[in-house]
Amino acid sequence: MVINTYLPPKYPLNSHVLKAWADDVARVTEGRVRILIPPASLAAPQQLWEAVTGGVVDGAYVFNGNFYRQLPLMQIAHLPLGSTTARGMSVALWRTYQRYFKSANEYRDVELLALFAFPGGQLYGLKHPLNSLADLQGNKVWALPGVAAQVMEAAGAGVMSTPAAKISEIVASGMVDGFAGIPEMDAGALKVIRYARYETVVPGALTSPSFSLILNKKKWQSISPQDRAAIMKVSGEAFAQRLAIFDQINAGARKKAAADGLRVSEASPQFVEALKQLAVPLETAWLGRAARANVDGAAALAFYREEAGRTDQ
Secondary structure (H helix, E strand, O other): OEEEOOOOOOOHHHHHHHHHHHHHHHHHOOOOOOOEOOOOOOOOHHHHHHHHHOOOOOEEEEEHHHHOOOOOHHHHHHOOOOOOOHHHHHHHHHHHHHHHHHHHOOOOOEEEEEEEEOOOEEEEEOOOOOOOHHHHOOOEEEEOOOHHHHHHHHOOOEEEOOOHHHHHHHHHOOOOOEEEEEOHHHHHHOOOHHHOOEEEEOOOOOEOOEEEEEEEHHHHHOOOHHHHHHHHHOOHHHHHHOOHHHHHHHHHHHHHHHHOOOEEEEOOHHHHHHHHHHHHHHHHHHHHHHHHOOOOHHHHHHHHHHHHOOOOO
């Protein structure tokens, strides 16, 4: 199976998670199914769903935010102030899908193998701390597209929102006073944490990006039922558990940044309360989308957050 990846080959999702999963697939199928990962992406991130359904590639991981119209329920992980650990959110996302979302049939065109989330995105100041709405108003902030950008705009910041791959040139050029919505591991990998003097850690984070690992339906059906069952045993929740490595990597990135001079502090209670008020319309909109999909959104959201916060998964 050709599984497309669009993040750099050495990015932890590819080097630590996807490779380990591929090795397990080969092991449990006794070599009858093997994963081939191309050296470069065969389609743009926004075109990967069509690349999978059209058979250009057998499978791919896709950023759910790029497909919010066809995956409205899966935006649950992106809601502000609801993030925990990458492992916790990934397991919670799979369990919530199984209990509440599967009947909505959002993945009817593909086979869903796994769901997962990255560590929550935080707030970084280049010149001064960003720990209140007053600190944001009138300042320019790069923000991850989607929820992070929406929250920063609602807070009164002048927002520049581009794909994460473009953040380095924007921050390095001095065009912004801060950046928002990415975890420390990505701020380090994208080489922008060196420009930040302050980090404000928001409990629950501004947002957390979530992803789906999908496969072409015909390709899936071409695999024997025995091997499909074996593959699912190392996919689904088992795949989600692998995201624990991201929590370790992110903690290491924060520790290194602090050692290098980044001043890390927790958001003040007043700032957290202000952000909660800004998050209300986004959560209300998601609940509306869930209702239109005949899903009890309030119950699903409560279940997701409870599962994401568990430490005994």
